[in-house]
Amino acid sequence: MSKDLFQILCLLWAGIAVVTFIVLLFVKAPYGRHVKSGWGPQISNKVGWVLMELPSFACILYFTLGYTHSTYAYLLLTLWLLHYANRTFVFPFRIRTRGKKMPVVIVLSAVLFNLINAGLNGFFLSFFERYTLDDFSTWNFSLGIVLFVAGAFANLKSDQILIGLRKPDEVGYKIPKGFLFQYVSCPNHLGELVQWGGFALMAWNCPAATFFLWTAANLIPRALDHHKWYRTHFENYPSGRKAILPGVL
Ligand code: NDP
Numbered sequence: 047m048s049k050d051l052f053q054i055l056c057l058l059w060a061g062i063a064v065v066t067f068i069v070l071l072f073v074k075a076p077y078g079r080h081v082k083s084g085w086g087p088q089i090s091n092k093v094g095w096v097l098m099e100l101p102s103f104a105c106i107l108y109f110t111l112g113y114t115h116s117t118y119a120y121l122l123l124t125l126w127l128l129h130y131a132n133r134t135f136v137f138p139f140r141i142r143t144r145g146k147k148m149p150v151v152i153v154l155s156a157v158l159f160n161l162i163n164a165g166l167n168g169f170f171l172s173f174f175e176r177y178t179l180d181d182f183s184t185w186n187f188s189l190g191i192v193l194f195v196a197g198a199f200a201n202l203k204s205d206q207i208l209i210g211l212r213k214p215d216e217v218g219y220k221i222p223k224g225f226l227f228q229y230v231s232c233p234n235h236l237g238e239l240v241q242w243g244g245f246a247l248m249a250w251n252c253p254a255a256t257f258f259l260w261t262a263a264n265l266i267p268r269a270l271d272h273h274k275w276y277r278t279h280f281e282n283y284p285s286g287r288k289a290i291l292p293g294v295l
Pocket of ligand 1: 077
């Protein structure tokens with residue numbers, strides 16, 4: 047495949063992200079607190095999380111092991127693998143969601159989303175990238191790695207706080223407090239957005255930018271839905287707290 051054709055495919059995929067973003071502003075993705083019947087058969091949410099995230103991990107692992115790379119590309123691939131190792135093999139077994147289910151259609155759409163994004167990024171880093179060691183001294187690498195690490199930290203710590211709100215056998219929801227929760231309802235989503243923004247800066251290519259767009263298309267509407275849900279379910283919900291961008295949104 048030529049690089050030009052590849053870039054066109056990325057642009058088309060980015061266009062679908064924009065459409066998805068608009069749709070998700072009106073339709074709540076039905077998993078977690080927004081799960082409901084009417085979306086077809088459902089499976090255990092823990093199994094769902096593993097099935098949803100495994101394709102991304104496996105696909106990038108395939109490209110990492112199967113092709114030669116520059117040191118810079120190896121770093122990018124390793125960061126991706128670390129994130130998805132947690133999301134696939136750790137996160138689903140830490141959440142305290144006894145008996146919770148999610149629709150198969152959500153799992154299938156996430157599998158597609160992950161396969162295409164990991165496929166485009168892995169393919170580009172295997173066959174088109176031209177990184178050299180000089181790329182480690184660029185501004186976009188320095189800023190990108192800081193954002194990636196800071197975003198990953200915010201994401202992991204926020205998920206940990208949320209998971210810790212329930213005792214092992216508890217169900218139901220509480221108002222999260224502390225850390226970045228004093229500014230936004232969904233610092234886990236904010237962290238993930240910053241993280242993949244940092245990745246796109248480091249990678250500085252079309253598929254990484256497209257993946258960042260997709261992350262925003264998924265997480266901004268989800269954070270808005272969560273925020274609205276908190277406000278309708280807790281009368282004493284902190285009034286100054288925003289959904290995902292401190293002081294803004
Ligand atoms: P949520 O914040 O909805 O939930 C995270 C976990 O904490 C769930 O187990 C949830 O339980 C529990 N929880 C959340 N809020 C409370 C509360 N107030 N009281 C008690 N328990 C609570 O996260 P998401 O499901 O939206 O996402 C999970 C992770 O996956 C995040 O890190 C997110 O960034 C990432 N993600 C990434 C996407 C991408 O496009 N890259 C897309 C979607 C998610 P329950 O399930 O019962 O609600």
